[in-house]
Amino acid sequence: MHPDLEKLIVLQKHDVEAKRLRDEMVALPKLVASLTAKCEAVKGQRALIAGLIAKEETLRRGQQSDVKDLRTKIARTQKNLELATNTVQTTAYEHEITFAKSKISGIEDAELESMERSEALDAQKELADAAVAEAEANLARETVRANATVTADRTLLAGVEKLRVAERAEIGEASLSIYDRIAKAKGTAVSEALNQKCMTCQMMVRPQRWNDLRDRSNDDQMMTCESCGRLLYYDPARDSPQRKTVPVESIAAQIVRSL
Numbered sequence: 001m002h003p004d005l006e007k008l009i010v011l012q013k014h015d016v017e018a019k020r021l022r023d024e025m026v027a028l029p030k031l032v033a034s035l036t037a038k039c040e041a042v043k044g045q046r047a048l049i050a051g052l053i054a055k056e057e058t059l060r061r062g063q064q065s066d067v068k069d070l071r072t073k074i075a076r077t078q079k080n081l082e083l084a085t086n087t088v089q090t091t092a093y094e095h096e097i098t099f100a101k102s103k104i105s106g107i108e109d110a111e112l113e114s115m116e117r118s119e120a121l122d123a124q125k126e127l128a129d130a131a132v133a134e135a136e137a138n139l140a141r142e143t144v145r146a147n148a149t150v151t152a153d154r155t156l157l158a159g160v161e162k163l164r165v166a167e168r169a170e171i172g173e174a175s176l177s178i179y180d181r182i183a184k185a186k187g188t189a190v191s192e193a194l195n196q197k198c199m200t201c202q203m204m205v206r207p208q209r210w211n212d213l214r215d216r217s218n219d220d221q222m223m224t225c226e227s228c229g230r231l232l233y234y235d236p237a238r239d240s241p242q243r244k245t246v247p248v249e250s251i252a253a254q255i256v257r258s259l
Helices: 003-082 087-169 173-186 207-214 251-258
Strands: 190-194 231-234
Touching: 003 087, 003 173, 003 190, 003 231, 173 231, 207 231
Parallel strands: 190 231
Antiparallel strands: none
16 A cells, blocks of 8 residues: 555545534534524414414404493383384384394304304414424524534544644645545545445446555555546455455457357
8 A cells, every 4th residue: 555545544534524523513503593493483383373362352352342332222222112102113123122133143153253263273372382392492402412512523623633734744745636636526535445346436446456456566556446536545454355366367368268
Protein backbone atom coordinates (compact mmCIF):
# COMPACT_ATOMS: atom_id res chain seq x y z
CA MET A 1 0.00 0.00 0.00
CA HIS A 2 1.26 3.48 -0.88
CA PRO A 3 2.61 5.19 2.29
CA ASP A 4 0.25 8.16 1.88
CA LEU A 5 -2.74 5.91 1.27
CA GLU A 6 -2.72 4.62 4.84
CA LYS A 7 -2.78 8.20 6.06
CA LEU A 8 -5.51 9.10 3.59
CA ILE A 9 -7.64 6.29 5.00
CA VAL A 10 -7.28 7.81 8.46
CA LEU A 11 -7.90 11.31 7.09
CA GLN A 12 -11.09 10.14 5.41
CA LYS A 13 -12.37 8.72 8.70
CA HIS A 14 -11.80 12.14 10.28
CA ASP A 15 -13.45 13.89 7.32
CA VAL A 16 -16.48 11.62 7.44
CA GLU A 17 -16.87 12.15 11.18
CA ALA A 18 -16.47 15.92 10.80
CA LYS A 19 -19.17 15.93 8.12
CA ARG A 20 -21.47 13.85 10.30
CA LEU A 21 -21.04 16.27 13.18
CA ARG A 22 -21.61 19.32 10.98
CA ASP A 23 -24.68 17.76 9.39
CA GLU A 24 -26.09 16.90 12.81
CA MET A 25 -25.45 20.42 14.08
CA VAL A 26 -27.42 21.76 11.11
CA ALA A 27 -30.18 19.13 11.20
CA LEU A 28 -31.06 19.37 14.90
CA PRO A 29 -32.02 23.09 14.89
CA LYS A 30 -34.10 22.38 11.77
CA LEU A 31 -35.81 19.55 13.64
CA VAL A 32 -36.59 21.85 16.55
CA ALA A 33 -37.93 24.48 14.14
CA SER A 34 -40.10 21.83 12.48
CA LEU A 35 -41.46 20.66 15.84
CA THR A 36 -42.10 24.29 16.84
CA ALA A 37 -44.09 24.85 13.64
CA LYS A 38 -46.02 21.63 14.27
CA CYS A 39 -46.79 22.70 17.84
CA GLU A 40 -48.03 26.09 16.64
CA ALA A 41 -50.18 24.40 14.00
CA VAL A 42 -51.79 22.15 16.62
CA LYS A 43 -52.40 25.18 18.83
CA GLY A 44 -53.95 26.94 15.87
CA GLN A 45 -56.34 24.03 15.36
CA ARG A 46 -57.29 24.12 19.02
CA ALA A 47 -57.85 27.89 18.84
CA LEU A 48 -60.10 27.39 15.82
CA ILE A 49 -62.20 24.85 17.72
CA ALA A 50 -62.34 27.13 20.77
CA GLY A 51 -63.52 29.95 18.49
CA LEU A 52 -66.31 27.77 17.10
CA ILE A 53 -67.38 26.83 20.64
CA ALA A 54 -67.50 30.52 21.62
CA LYS A 55 -69.48 31.27 18.46
CA GLU A 56 -72.08 28.64 19.37
CA GLU A 57 -72.32 30.01 22.91
CA THR A 58 -72.88 33.53 21.56
CA LEU A 59 -75.50 32.17 19.18
CA ARG A 60 -77.39 30.45 22.01
CA ARG A 61 -77.29 33.55 24.19
CA GLY A 62 -78.90 35.45 21.34
CA GLN A 63 -81.48 32.69 20.88
CA GLN A 64 -82.31 32.68 24.58
CA SER A 65 -82.69 36.45 24.52
CA ASP A 66 -85.01 36.20 21.52
CA VAL A 67 -87.13 33.55 23.30
CA LYS A 68 -87.33 35.74 26.37
CA ASP A 69 -88.51 38.70 24.26
CA LEU A 70 -91.11 36.55 22.52
CA ARG A 71 -92.44 35.18 25.80
CA THR A 72 -92.75 38.74 27.10
CA LYS A 73 -94.59 39.67 23.93
CA ILE A 74 -96.92 36.66 24.32
CA ALA A 75 -97.70 37.63 27.92
CA ARG A 76 -98.48 41.18 26.84
CA THR A 77 -100.61 39.99 23.94
CA GLN A 78 -102.41 37.55 26.24
CA LYS A 79 -103.45 40.46 28.46
CA ASN A 80 -104.67 42.37 25.40
CA LEU A 81 -106.61 39.28 24.35
CA GLU A 82 -108.39 39.18 27.67
CA LEU A 83 -109.42 42.81 27.16
CA ALA A 84 -110.54 42.33 23.55
CA THR A 85 -114.05 43.68 22.89
CA ASN A 86 -114.73 42.15 19.49
CA THR A 87 -113.99 39.14 17.30
CA VAL A 88 -111.56 40.98 15.07
CA GLN A 89 -109.32 41.95 17.98
CA THR A 90 -109.56 38.46 19.46
CA THR A 91 -108.59 36.81 16.19
CA ALA A 92 -105.68 39.22 15.67
CA TYR A 93 -104.30 38.66 19.17
CA GLU A 94 -104.67 34.88 18.84
CA HIS A 95 -102.75 34.89 15.53
CA GLU A 96 -100.04 37.03 17.10
CA ILE A 97 -99.70 34.60 20.02
CA THR A 98 -99.65 31.57 17.69
CA PHE A 99 -96.98 33.17 15.49
CA ALA A 100 -94.81 34.02 18.52
CA LYS A 101 -95.12 30.48 19.88
CA SER A 102 -94.16 29.11 16.44
CA LYS A 103 -91.05 31.29 16.41
CA ILE A 104 -90.13 30.13 19.91
CA SER A 105 -90.46 26.52 18.81
CA GLY A 106 -88.16 27.15 15.83
CA ILE A 107 -85.60 28.97 17.97
CA GLU A 108 -85.62 26.19 20.57
CA ASP A 109 -85.01 23.60 17.83
CA ALA A 110 -82.10 25.69 16.54
CA GLU A 111 -80.79 26.04 20.11
CA LEU A 112 -80.86 22.26 20.51
CA GLU A 113 -78.90 21.85 17.27
CA SER A 114 -76.39 24.39 18.55
CA MET A 115 -76.00 22.44 21.80
CA GLU A 116 -75.35 19.25 19.81
CA ARG A 117 -72.70 21.04 17.74
CA SER A 118 -71.13 22.33 20.96
CA GLU A 119 -70.95 18.80 22.38
CA ALA A 120 -69.14 17.60 19.27
CA LEU A 121 -66.80 20.61 19.42
CA ASP A 122 -66.10 19.99 23.11
CA ALA A 123 -65.02 16.43 22.25
CA GLN A 124 -62.76 17.79 19.51
CA LYS A 125 -61.28 20.31 21.91
CA GLU A 126 -60.38 17.56 24.38
CA LEU A 127 -58.49 15.79 21.63
CA ALA A 128 -56.88 19.07 20.59
CA ASP A 129 -55.84 19.80 24.20
CA ALA A 130 -54.18 16.36 24.39
CA ALA A 131 -52.46 16.94 21.03
CA VAL A 132 -51.14 20.33 22.17
CA ALA A 133 -49.86 18.85 25.44
CA GLU A 134 -48.08 16.08 23.54
CA ALA A 135 -46.61 18.48 20.97
CA GLU A 136 -45.35 20.84 23.70
CA ALA A 137 -43.80 17.97 25.66
CA ASN A 138 -42.13 16.59 22.55
CA LEU A 139 -40.84 20.03 21.61
CA ALA A 140 -39.42 20.63 25.07
CA ARG A 141 -37.78 17.19 25.13
CA GLU A 142 -36.26 17.49 21.66
CA THR A 143 -35.10 21.05 22.31
CA VAL A 144 -33.15 19.92 25.38
CA ARG A 145 -31.72 16.96 23.49
CA ALA A 146 -30.79 19.07 20.46
CA ASN A 147 -29.08 21.74 22.56
CA ALA A 148 -27.09 19.14 24.49
CA THR A 149 -26.13 17.27 21.31
CA VAL A 150 -25.07 20.40 19.43
CA THR A 151 -22.95 21.50 22.39
CA ALA A 152 -21.28 18.08 22.53
CA ASP A 153 -20.85 18.05 18.74
CA ARG A 154 -19.02 21.39 18.81
CA THR A 155 -16.52 19.95 21.27
CA LEU A 156 -16.12 16.75 19.27
CA LEU A 157 -15.76 18.67 16.02
CA ALA A 158 -12.98 20.80 17.47
CA GLY A 159 -11.09 17.64 18.40
CA VAL A 160 -11.67 16.04 15.00
CA GLU A 161 -10.50 19.19 13.22
CA LYS A 162 -7.22 19.08 15.16
CA LEU A 163 -6.75 15.46 14.11
CA ARG A 164 -7.52 16.35 10.49
CA VAL A 165 -5.01 19.17 10.44
CA ALA A 166 -2.33 16.96 12.01
CA GLU A 167 -3.04 14.11 9.60
CA ARG A 168 -3.02 16.35 6.52
CA ALA A 169 0.39 17.70 7.57
CA GLU A 170 1.81 14.17 7.30
CA ILE A 171 0.58 13.57 3.74
CA GLY A 172 2.35 14.59 0.55
CA GLU A 173 0.91 17.54 -1.39
CA ALA A 174 0.39 15.49 -4.55
CA SER A 175 -1.57 12.82 -2.67
CA LEU A 176 -3.59 15.46 -0.85
CA SER A 177 -4.43 17.16 -4.12
CA ILE A 178 -5.73 13.88 -5.60
CA TYR A 179 -7.67 13.10 -2.42
CA ASP A 180 -9.28 16.57 -2.21
CA ARG A 181 -10.25 16.52 -5.88
CA ILE A 182 -11.98 13.13 -5.64
CA ALA A 183 -13.58 13.90 -2.27
CA LYS A 184 -15.02 17.15 -3.59
CA ALA A 185 -16.61 15.34 -6.53
CA LYS A 186 -17.64 12.08 -4.82
CA GLY A 187 -18.03 12.91 -1.14
CA THR A 188 -15.40 10.33 -0.22
CA ALA A 189 -12.09 9.67 -1.93
CA VAL A 190 -10.90 6.31 -0.62
CA SER A 191 -12.59 2.93 -0.89
CA GLU A 192 -11.65 -0.52 0.26
CA ALA A 193 -11.35 -3.23 -2.39
CA LEU A 194 -12.65 -6.49 -1.00
CA ASN A 195 -13.32 -9.78 -2.80
CA GLN A 196 -12.35 -8.16 -6.10
CA LYS A 197 -14.99 -5.45 -5.64
CA CYS A 198 -14.97 -1.73 -4.85
CA MET A 199 -16.94 -1.59 -1.61
CA THR A 200 -18.26 1.93 -2.28
CA CYS A 201 -19.71 1.58 -5.78
CA GLN A 202 -19.99 -2.25 -5.58
CA MET A 203 -18.48 -2.68 -9.05
CA MET A 204 -16.08 -5.52 -9.80
CA VAL A 205 -12.38 -4.80 -10.26
CA ARG A 206 -10.79 -6.24 -13.40
CA PRO A 207 -8.56 -9.29 -12.67
CA GLN A 208 -5.34 -7.60 -13.79
CA ARG A 209 -6.02 -4.49 -11.70
CA TRP A 210 -7.02 -6.69 -8.77
CA ASN A 211 -3.72 -8.56 -8.95
CA ASP A 212 -1.83 -5.29 -9.28
CA LEU A 213 -3.64 -3.93 -6.25
CA ARG A 214 -2.69 -6.99 -4.19
CA ASP A 215 0.91 -6.96 -5.43
CA ARG A 216 3.16 -5.59 -2.66
CA SER A 217 5.69 -4.46 -5.23
CA ASN A 218 3.24 -1.78 -6.38
CA ASP A 219 3.18 0.02 -3.04
CA ASP A 220 4.59 3.17 -4.64
CA GLN A 221 1.45 3.54 -6.76
CA MET A 222 -2.10 4.59 -5.91
CA MET A 223 -4.80 2.87 -7.96
CA THR A 224 -8.31 4.09 -8.58
CA CYS A 225 -11.60 2.30 -9.17
CA GLU A 226 -12.35 2.33 -12.89
CA SER A 227 -16.05 2.75 -12.13
CA CYS A 228 -16.26 5.47 -9.46
CA GLY A 229 -12.75 6.93 -9.59
CA ARG A 230 -12.00 6.52 -5.88
CA LEU A 231 -8.60 5.51 -4.58
CA LEU A 232 -8.57 1.79 -3.82
CA TYR A 233 -6.81 0.06 -0.96
CA TYR A 234 -6.53 -3.63 -0.20
CA ASP A 235 -6.36 -5.23 3.25
CA PRO A 236 -5.15 -8.87 3.00
CA ALA A 237 -6.55 -9.65 6.46
CA ARG A 238 -10.09 -9.01 5.20
CA ASP A 239 -9.81 -10.88 1.90
CA SER A 240 -11.89 -14.03 1.39
CA PRO A 241 -9.93 -17.29 0.93
CA GLN A 242 -11.47 -17.91 -2.49
CA ARG A 243 -10.12 -14.55 -3.69
CA LYS A 244 -6.48 -15.15 -2.80
CA THR A 245 -5.50 -15.72 -6.44
CA VAL A 246 -7.11 -14.42 -9.58
CA PRO A 247 -5.81 -15.97 -12.79
CA VAL A 248 -5.36 -13.62 -15.71
CA GLU A 249 -5.81 -15.35 -19.05
CA SER A 250 -5.39 -14.04 -22.51
CA ILE A 251 -8.41 -14.08 -24.81
CA ALA A 252 -6.73 -16.82 -26.88
CA ALA A 253 -6.20 -18.95 -23.77
CA GLN A 254 -9.82 -18.56 -22.79
CA ILE A 255 -10.93 -19.67 -26.27
CA VAL A 256 -8.66 -22.71 -26.20
CA ARG A 257 -9.89 -23.65 -22.71
CA SER A 258 -13.49 -23.45 -23.85
CA LEU A 259 -12.96 -25.92 -26.75
